[in-house]
Amino acid sequence: MNERKHETLIVEFAHRVATVTLNRPEVRNAFNETMIAELTAVFRDLSARDDVRSVVLGANGKAFCAGADLNWMKKMAGYSEDENRADALRLADMLWSIYHCGKPVIARVNGDAYAGGMGLIAACDIVIAVDTAHFCLSEARLGLIPATIAPYVIRALGERASRRYFTTAEQFDCTTALRLGFVSEAVSEDRLDDAVQQLAAILCSNGPLAVSASKQLVHDIAGRDLDRALLEETAARIARVRASVEGREGIASFLEKRAPSWRN
Structure with missing residues (x-):
């Protein structure tokens, strides 16, 4: 320590x-x-x-x-x-x-x-x-x-x-x-x-970038109107995360039934 x-x-x-x-x-x-x-x-x-x-x-x-x-x-x-x-x-x-x-x-x-x-x-x-x-x-x-x-x-x-x-x-x-x-x-x-x-x-066991992005997601969306702009923004956010290195690794590790790399 x-x-x-x-x-x-x-x-x-x-x-x-x-x-x-x-x-x-x-x-x-x-x-x-x-x-x-x-x-x-x-x-x-x-x-x-x-x-x-x-x-x-x-x-x-x-x-x-x-x-x-x-x-x-x-x-x-x-x-x-x-x-x-x-x-x-x-x-x-x-x-x-x-x-x-x-x-x-x-x-x-x-x-x-x-x-x-x-x-x-x-x-x-x-x-x-x-x-x-x-x-x-x-x-x-x-x-x-x-x-x-x-x-x-x-x-x-x-x-x-x-x-x-x-x-x-x-x-x-x-x-x-x-x-x-x-x-x-x-x-x-x-x-x-x-x-x-x-x-x-x-x-600490979750994807570190996903955890940070999830925290920011709450900050950015809490209290906002549920309108088309918000729907498009949230769709864009999940698309970016799915296409990211961490997102691809998370999905791959789930399908391959192994621990993701960030837990090593």
């Missing part, structure tokens, strides 16, 4: 899976400028790496992420509107780098997630959480709004639920998060690592 050192993260590689771990447990993994910059750079790098098939985003300690670091928030309180906008854009770029990572990203949610921590989870593709985790969009309690994370949270949580939890800032449990679709799977603490590893292995 190879490891790269960062100030706020631990990044590890094993069996074509990259694991990115938030490593500020003493502040419940609250993020600051350094963590935002490191997450942005790491996910941009992972997106471009051919030796990585899937990514796990997890955290050390009892909490997944408490949102913004208090010291960082103190500094922001003295910022001008322009400085706040620039700061918010750096957070937006971080979320964008996770959401648009060319590899599927699994959120390994080991505990509570508040405010911006929910944005991190929402930017991931699949969410496996301990069944004791709690979630909260707490910004309104402080006279703020969850604007930067909103594009991701609304997609993951749904419009109706977002209207409630954005405005009430209520805490909700993992059962509710699962029912609303924010969490993909809820497991006991002792099963969390096994569930994440099993899912990562499944992702």
Whole structure:
């Protein structure tokens, strides 16, 4: 296993899976400028790496992420509107780098997630959480709004639920998060690592280009009108994939009853 050192993260590689771990447990993994910059750079790098098939985003300690670091928030309180906008854009770029990572990203949610921590989870593709985790969009309690994370949270949580939890800032449990679709799977603490590893292995067993293209397919098509242009676009996409080297190998391996080359 190879490891790269960062100030706020631990990044590890094993069996074509990259694991990115938030490593500020003493502040419940609250993020600051350094963590935002490191997450942005790491996910941009992972997106471009051919030796990585899937990514796990997890955290050390009892909490997944408490949102913004208090010291960082103190500094922001003295910022001008322009400085706040620039700061918010750096957070937006971080979320964008996770959401648009060319590899599927699994959120390994080991505990509570508040405010911006929910944005991190929402930017991931699949969410496996301990069944004791709690979630909260707490910004309104402080006279703020969850604007930067909103594009991701609304997609993951749904419009109706977002209207409630954005405005009430209520805490909700993992059962509710699962029912609303924010969490993909809820497991006991002792099963969390096994569930994440099993899912990562499944992702790595599929065609790597097909997995990336499938993720992009959802991004591009979700919410669009079902019209002739969309039908033609999807037909063109499957035609390109069928004619690709990976597509031909996948079909050939199925017909020949052997493992495809990308599993070697």
